[in-house]
Amino acid sequence: MLQSLENIPVSFINFIMVTLFSLLLGLEQRRRHIKLETEVLFGTDRTFTFTGILGYILWILESEHHYFYLAGLLTIAALLGIYYFQKMQLQEKFGVTAILIALITYCLAPLIFTQPRWLVLFIVITVLFLAELKETFMEFSRKFDNNEFITLGKFLIIAGIILPIVPDEQVFTFIAITPYQVWLAVVIISAISYFSYLLNKFVFTNSGILITGLLGGLYSSTSTSIILARKSKEKVATPHEYAAAIIFATSMMYLRIFILIYIFNNPLAIMLLPYFMALFIVTIGTGYFIFTRKKHDVKVTHQTIPNDRNPLEFKVALVFAMLYFVFTLITHFTVGKYGNGGLNVLSLVAGLTDIDPFLLNLVQGKYEVATIAIAFAAIQATVGNNILKAIYTYSLSDKSVKKLLLYGFGILFIAGIASVILIRILN
Numbered sequence: 001m002l003q004s005l006e007n008i009p010v011s012f013i014n015f016i017m018v019t020l021f022s023l024l025l026g027l028e029q030r031r032r033h034i035k036l037e038t039e040v041l042f043g044t045d046r047t048f049t050f051t052g053i054l055g056y057i058l059w060i061l062e063s064e065h066h067y068f069y070l071a072g073l074l075t076i077a078a079l080l081g082i083y084y085f086q087k088m089q090l091q092e093k094f095g096v097t098a099i100l101i102a103l104i105t106y107c108l109a110p111l112i113f114t115q116p117r118w119l120v121l122f123i124v125i126t127v128l129f130l131a132e133l134k135e136t137f138m139e140f141s142r143k144f145d146n147n148e149f150i151t152l153g154k155f156l157i158i159a160g161i162i163l164p165i166v167p168d169e170q171v172f173t174f175i176a177i178t179p180y181q182v183w184l185a186v187v188i189i190s191a192i193s194y195f196s197y198l199l200n201k202f203v204f205t206n207s208g209i210l211i212t213g214l215l216g217g218l219y220s221s222t223s224t225s226i227i228l229a230r231k232s233k234e235k236v237a238t239p240h241e242y243a244a245a246i247i248f249a250t251s252m253m254y255l256r257i258f259i260l261i262y263i264f265n266n267p268l269a270i271m272l273l274p275y276f277m278a279l280f281i282v283t284i285g286t287g288y289f290i291f292t293r294k295k296h297d298v299k300v301t302h303q304t305i306p307n308d309r310n311p312l313e314f315k316v317a318l319v320f321a322m323l324y325f326v327f328t329l330i331t332h333f334t335v336g337k338y339g340n341g342g343l344n345v346l347s348l349v350a351g352l353t354d355i356d357p358f359l360l361n362l363v364q365g366k367y368e369v370a371t372i373a374i375a376f377a378a379i380q381a382t383v384g385n386n387i388l389k390a391i392y393t394y395s396l397s398d399k400s401v402k403k404l405l406l407y408g409f410g411i412l413f414i415a416g417i418a419s420v421i422l423i424r425i426l427n
Contacts, residue, residue, distance in 0.1 A: 011060070014056070014109075014112050014113060015053075015056055017108075017112050017117070017120070018052045018053065018055070018056045018108050018109050018112055019049060019052065019053060019056075021052065021105075021108050021120070021124045022048050022049045022050075022051060022052025022053065022105050022108060023045060023048070023049045023052075024124065024128070025048050025052075025101055025104070025105050025124070025127065025128070026044050026045035026046065026047065026048030026049050026105075027044075027045045028128055028131055028132065029044045029045070029048060029098055029101065029131075030044035030045045032131065032132075032134075047102075048101075048102060048105050051076065051102055051105045051106050052105045052106065052108050052109065054072060054076075054106070055069065055072065055073075055105070055106040055107065055108060055109040055110075056108075056109040058071075058072040058109075059109040059110055059113065060109075066110075069109075069110070072106070073103075073106060076102070076103070076106055077103065080099045080102060080103070083099070084096065084099060097131065097134075101127060101131060104123075104127055108120070108124075111123065151194075151197075155190060155191070155194050158186065158187055158190055159187045159190070159191070162183060163180070163183055163184065163187050166179045166180045166182075166183045167179050167180060168180035168181075177325075177328050177361065177364065181364050182321050182324050182325060182328075183321065185264075185320075185321075185324055185357070185360040185361075185364070186320050186321050186324075188260060188263060188264075188360075189260075189320060189356055189360075192218060192219070192256060192259065192260075193219045193220070195218070196215050196216070196218040196219040197219065199215050200212070200215040200216070208237075208241075209228070209237045209241050209242065209245045210241065210244060210245050210248060210291065212224070212228070212245060213228060213244070213245030213246060213247075213248040213249040213287075214245075214248050214249065214251075214252055215252075216228075216249055216252075217248060217249030217250060217251065217252030217253055217256075218252045218255070218256055221249045221250050221252060221253035221256075221385075221389065222385065222388065222389055222392070224246075224249040225246045225249050225250070225389045225392065225393050226392050226393070226396060228242055228245050228246050228249070228393075228397075229242075229246065229392065229393040229396040229397035229401070229405075230396050230397075232397045232398040232400075232401045233397070233398045235398065239398065239400040239401045239404060240290055240291055240293055240404060241291060242397065242398075242401050242404075243287075243290050243401050243404035243405050243408055244287040244288070244290045244291035244408075245287075246389070246393055246397075246405065246408070247283060247286050247287035247290060247408045247409075247412070248283075248284070248287045250283055250386060250389060250412060251280055251283035251284045251287065253355075253382065253385065254276050254279050254280045254283065254382065255276075255280060256356075257276070257355070257356075257359060257378070257382065258272065258273070258276045260356070260359065260360060260363075261359070261363050261378065264360065264363045264364050265363040265364070265374075267371065268363055268371055268374060268375060268378075271371065271372070271375050272375050272378060272379070275375075275379055275419045275422070275423060278415070278419065279379075279382070279412075279415055279416065279419060282411065282412070282415045283412055283415075286408050286411045286412065287408070290404055290407070290408055320354075320356070320357055323353075323354055323357040323358075324357040324360060324361055326357075327350065327357050327358045327361045327362075328361045330346065331343070331346060331358070331361060331362060334346045340370075340373045343373060343374075343377050344373075344376065344377060344380060346358075346377070347362075347376075347377035347378070347380045347381040347384070348380050348381070348383070348384045349384065350381050350384065351380065351381040351382060351383060351384020351385040351386075351387070351388065352384050352385070352387065352388045353388075355381050355382065355384075355385045358381060359378055359381060362374055362377060362378065363378075372423070375423060376420065376423055376424065379416065379419050379420050379423060380416075380420055382416060383413065383416035383417065383420065386409060386412050386413060386416060387409075387413070389409070390405065390406075390409035390413075393405050393409075394406065
């Protein structure tokens with residue numbers, strides 16, 4: 001069977017591919033215009049198939065300079081131009097999608113002869129997807145405001161322009177951190193924040209407070225918890241939902257930190273995996289338990305808490321880079337003077353501030369401490385950060401939420417301390 005397939009001429013296989021792909025593109029156009037009068041189209045399934053076959057014939061007729069093929073391309077382009085002019089004059093329609101797909105169909109033959117087949121197939125699939133998702137793109141574009149492309153541009157500047165030109169050499173001989181490592185940390189944090197922002201604004205637009213907590217926690221569990229605690233006084237949801245959302249935001253902190261550690265220090269991430277997985281499961285379980293206890297609450301109108309804050313302000317990136325550098329200096333001094341004991345105290349204190357720059361500096365830096373000491377410090381920093389969130393949310397939330405938060409963060413505190421003890425015992 002395989003030998004018989006190998007005996008099939010390549011030209012025949014190429015012809016079949018051109019015909020099938022051209023027919024597929026034509027059928028897609030037929031489906032999109034099935035309800036329109038045939039007079040408004042220059043053609044669909046058969047016309048597109050003939051266009052692809054014509055390109056195949058003219059490509060093989062003269063295989064050196066392909067003059068016939070180029071002449072055919074000019075002829076088809078001229079005919080499509082005439083059609084487009086008539087379309088504008090008679091129908092007052094200005095779309096050129098079908099014309100562009102027809103030209104792509106004509107180009108299938110040289111693609112199949114000169115490029116890998118997987119690439120040709122990928123091009124055809126891409127064209128089909130883009131043609132079919134017209135309404136989806138229109139709906140998506142309606143959600144964009146004037147600042148969305150500016151936000152995207154900021155991310156591209158941070159990741160694509162600044163990062164490559166930042167030097168990857170040590171500035172200070174006594175600190176094993178380069179400017180490139182500092183800005184790479186900024187890029188990773190910005191990417192996670194931007195991803196969370198896009199999900200919140202364009203995918204889960206009306207998903208409620210619980211999803212707000214999850215997505216916001218992926219960006220910043222502390223700021224999200226503060227926002228939810230303040231909003232709890234407006235009572236647009238039950239107290240159990242507010243408390244559960246705050247706990248869910250904390251669960252995403254463990255996920256975000258693990259991703260960051262995995263990117264910069266894979267062996268450390270593998271060591272911490274069971275602990276972070278356990279903490280994540282306990283946190284999600286605690287939030288779910290709190291949420292399911294809401295059946296005795298007074299029913300209220302459920303609303304979504306907007307969270308459209310731009311996560312890619314340059315001043316935020318610069319503050320993060322500054323904190324990263326400050327933590328580098330403090331950590332270098334503390335480890336050099338006080339060793340593991342000093343690092344343990346510093347990790348708890350750092351958890352009461354911004355945990356990300358401290359942990360990224362810790363996992364990237366080449367400090368003279370054992371990996372287990374860094375793992376211990378990472379978990380202890382999350383304990384400190386949970387203490388900070390508990391204080392903030394308790395002081396800012398409605399009194400109906402306070403008791404639930406004490407219960408939730410109490411469980412998280414016990415789980416964190418248990419993880420700290422276990423990592424000491426088992427390693």
